[in-house]
Amino acid sequence: MPALSPDIKTFIVQQLACFDTPTQVVDAVKSEYGQAVSRQVVEGHDPTKKAGQKLAKRWVDLFNETRERFKTETADIPIANKAYRLRALHRMAVRAESIKNMALAAQLMEQAAKETGGAYTNKQQLEHSGPNGAPIQSADMTPGRFRDVARGLMEDV
Template sequence: MAALSDDVKRRIVQDLACFDTPSQVAKAIKAEFGLIVPLQQVEAYQPGKTAAAKLSKRWLTIFEETRKAFLEDTSQVAISHRAVRLRALNRMAAKAEDKGNMALAAQLLEQAAKEVGESYTNRFKHELTGKDGGPIETRKSKDLTDEELAAIAAGGSA
């Protein structure tokens, strides 16, 4: 197994804390640092794995802090933003249309419409509520008085 610098170890721990798989982490380490790190060595930095039984307190703390920050702040994940998703759908739809794949382009356009709240469909969503925004009161006609039934028949409400 290769001897790893603290920078490489930190990157491994942080990537694992962000739910990257060991193979994804190994590829990232190779791309960034030019090192080939075996999957077993990567797993040695993932708490809960048998290989990480002797993981030092330092790396365990970094893992826990990174995981907590990652779970609390989804704003750093690009795809969590509607504008990013719409831009990606726009690129995909244009590419599908250029290649003559109209069925896929139509699906992507539909997905984009859903992304913006179905503003390009003929569907309407209505929310019905009762008095003062409360639930709609329902009563059976057998429970109505004669006066209430006469008011309804005359076009009023009970």
């Protein structure tokens, strides 16, 4: 296998930094440059893998810079924006209703409800009230009171 040119190495490192798999990078190199490379060669250009531990500092720096830029520029991708996704779901639901595909329209509405309800985030919503929105009842658990409650529970058994 011929040595890789600096352009191909740069391409491989940047693709890996953007979280592409080695197999995806192999296919991309073949289509972009017409050169066949193995998955092992590609993995050797990933400093986060064991095979890439001895990668030159130049490539490690390029990898880290590209990875940071990729992470921060995710906001520039429209589909990463909630409002964009909701508008797209709305267009699809209207189209599904117009062709009388009610099952698809219902699925799209459910998808939109999950999207607005935060089903696709890692945030947790906690309810800070008692039953039916009433205040949370606190119990008096001083040592004497705790003993009385425990006796009452034991008597019920």
